[in-house]
Amino acid sequence: MEDVIKRFIDKHRNLGYTRSEDASVSLIFHSKGNYMNLKVSGHKSGHLVLPGERLGVIEEFIPNSGTYVKDGVIYSKIVGRALMDLLSKRVSVYPLISGANVPTVSSTIIGQVGHAQSDNVLVRIFKLGSKNLSGVFTGVLHVSDVRERYVESMTEVCKPGDIMRAKVISNKNQVYHLSTNDKSLGVMYAFCSICASLLEPKRYEMHCPKCGNVEKRKLALDYGKEEI
Ligand SMILES: [Zn+2]
Secondary structure (H helix, E strand, C coil), X not given: CHHHHHHHHHHHHHHCCCHHHHHHHXXXXXXXXXXXXXXXXXXXXXXXXXXCCEEEECCCCEECCCEEXXXXXXXXXXXXXXXXXXXXXXXXXXXXXXXXXXXXXXXXXXXXXXXXXXXXXXXXXXXXXXXXXXXXXXXXXXXXXXXXCCCCCHHHCCCCCXXXXXXXXXXXXXXXXXXXXXXXCEEEECECCXXXXXXXXXXXXXXXXXXXCEECCCECCCCCCCCC
């Protein structure tokens, strides 16, 4: 088990996403409950952009293919290269390659749990099927999509830092809505919220081998087995 943690940490050091950085993740969580990228525009033509990335405002550009507008701000709809035509004042995004590696409805994804609330958690998606993604996408798992039966709170499902497998059930408004309603879906690696050790499943609970802490999770059937 120690080896698993070490391998995991080594592999994902570059993700730049740890418990202590949860605050930065919540930055994309808009107060109205909408998700937006707060990154200030400043992209130049030809730059690689990701879905939801801000391209400009409607006062300066006319939105064209591969873009969408929300509250007067133009965002990229796809992974591609931004083309800002200063002459015609049009902004468009051209797909990088056809069939780019982007999650779609019914995709199975692997991600790390970030900002957590009692009724939903944000998941930083870094793997699509067995392939690593070039960009990083954020998904939302709502408490009503965890399993068939009623779940009271996300605290009994997963915690920040956990690695989970989920299915994309919708991408309405450019937000990936996730579900773990299947035996194969759920937490793949869970870490103790006190000492961060890898938790071990025992009967219906998760036990920490180091500090003895007991927690709850919604596990994937192959918990602790898949190489990430
Ligand atoms: Zn512990």
